[in-house]
Amino acid sequence: MAGRGKKRQFPTAYKLKAIKRVERGEGVLPVARELGISRKILHDWIKAWNADGPDGLNRKPGPKPGPRKLKPLLTYDDKRSALALAKARIAELERLVGRQQMDLDFFRQALRALKRPAAQGKPASALSKSSKP
Structure with missing residues (x-):
């Protein structure tokens, strides 16, 4: 072989x-x-x-030519399909929330990084006064 x-x-x-x-x-x-x-x-x-x-x-290896065969969308024919649609929607929304949380974490970290260099040049007393409103 x-x-x-x-x-x-x-x-x-x-x-x-x-x-x-x-x-x-x-x-x-x-x-x-x-x-x-x-x-x-x-x-x-x-x-x-x-x-x-x-x-x-x-045929050569790899993706087959032509349109992709997608699974048909579920319909509301009975309670089970409605439940399946609801579960799929929940999973989609959970993925969206996860992506948004990652974006928020990234921007928070970027904001902290931008604030750090400005704070390094100031004396400690000026820093504590400027951080309070």
């Missing part, structure tokens, strides 16, 4: 022969072992063949 760092490339005909063997009834594991590939790779080839035919077997 090839090293983990380098991906092996297989001709389309080779992939197709393996797929046809599985379609004829041979098990995925025995075919994969005989070819020296993982079961996952063989399953991926079968899935690509069923979805796109020969073009699916020739």
